[in-house]
Amino acid sequence: SYVLTQPPSVSVAPGQTARITCGGNNIGSKIVHWYQQKPGQAPVLVVYDDSDRPSGIPERFSGSNSGNTATLTISRVEAGDEADYYCQVWDSSSDHPVFGGGTKLTVL
Amino acid sequence: EVQLVESGGNVVRPGGSLRLSCAASGFTFDDYGMSWVRQAPGKGLEWVSGITWNGGSTGYADSVKGRFTISRDNAKNSLYLQMNSLRAEDTAFYYCARARGTDPDMVATGYFDYWGQGTLVTVSS
Numbered sequence: 001s002y003v004l005t006q007p008p009s010v011s012v013a014p015g016q017t018a019r020i021t022c023g024g025n026n027i028g029s030k031i032v033h034w035y036q037q038k039p040g041q042a043p044v045l046v047v048y049d050d051s052d053r054p055s056g057i058p059e060r061f062s063g064s065n066s067g068n069t070a071t072l073t074i075s076r077v078e079a080g081d082e083a084d085y086y087c088q089v090w091d092s093s094s095d096h097p098v099f100g101g102g103t104k105l106t107v108l
Numbered sequence: 109e110v111q112l113v114e115s116g117g118n119v120v121r122p123g124g125s126l127r128l129s130c131a132a133s134g135f136t137f138d139d140y141g142m143s144w145v146r147q148a149p150g151k152g153l154e155w156v157s158g159i160t161w162n163g164g165s166t167g168y169a170d171s172v173k174g175r176f177t178i179s180r181d182n183a184k185n186s187l188y189l190q191m192n193s194l195r196a197e198d199t200a201f202y203y204c205a206r207a208r209g210t211d212p213d214m215v216a217t218g219y220f221d222y223w224g225q226g227t228l229v230t231v232s233s
Binding site for chain 2: 031042100
């Protein structure tokens with residue numbers, strides 16, 4: 001089935017920009033969604049359909065998708081952004097959703 | 109306010125069975141497909157199973173196919189997961205999630221916009 005590859009960890013200083021990648025074979029032809037999960041909590045949708053934000057999600061969160069890499073960008077990172085982030089697509093070959101392995105964002 | 113509340117998690121022996129429930133409120137339940145997603149302790153997310161708005165189509169991850177059965181009762185605004193022949197590797201938090209952006213007659217082709225808080229299933233002797 002389709003494999004999504006994320007870096008295990010990303011570190012960034014407060015106020016800087018964090019970029020979390022999600023790699024997959026020709027992922028640019030798929031639609032990518034992103035979730036944030038804080039310790040002990042359920043996942044929360046932060047970006048859907050590659051680059052749209054649900055209501056209530058700050059504009060600091062944005063997404064892009066092209067070629068073999070999708071990217072979640074978090075601008076002006078805050079301490080409260082520290083969490084695990086997961087990308088997700090629908091895999092037509094297996095006919096079910098697939099999640100990336102997750103990236104732990106650490107705010108230094 | 110959309111709410112999804114899971115229940116039914118417990119400790120069960122290998123080979124045993126368990127039925128999870130998810131009570132939905134705050135939205136028109138039968139307008140949406142639903143899914144179960146699990147997360148083993150300290151691990152990532154894994155989609156387990158999904159069902160269309162009317163129960164007409166269901167889907168399963170290969171890891172649970174033939175052992176788990178998803179169902180829904182729209183009159184009771186409830187989603188269920190019957191889990192049989194449980195294995196140690198089924199130990200996880202199980203979340204129910206509302207599906208969006210999906211073809212109404214296909215299972216979980218979009219994203220999950222609301223999640224419950226999860227219920228813990230532990231399979232151990």
